[in-house]
Amino acid sequence: MTLIIGAECQDGIVLGSDRKLRRGEEVDYEDKIFEMGNSIIGCVGLTGIREDFLLIMRSEIARI
Numbered sequence: 813m814t815l816i817i818g819a820e821c822q823d824g825i826v827l828g829s830d831r832k833l834r835r836g837e838e839v840d841y842e843d844k845i846f847e848m849g850n851s852i853i854g855c856v857g858l859t860g861i862r863e864d865f866l867l868i869m870r871s872e873i874a875r876i
């Protein structure tokens with residue numbers, strides 16, 4: 813289970829998340845919040861899909 817919490821503040825938005833990531837029986841600790849261009853993205857779900865999404869987002873932002 814992943815927890816991502818967001819709060820809107822006077823000067824912007826604050827995001828926080830846990831870092832535990834599980835791939836089958838393997839446990840790792842990685843960030844789940846990513847800064848891309850002028851946006852911040854919080855990702856949860858299957859790690860393979862997350863990695864594909866981040867790769868596509870980074871290439872599209874670099875293309876702009």
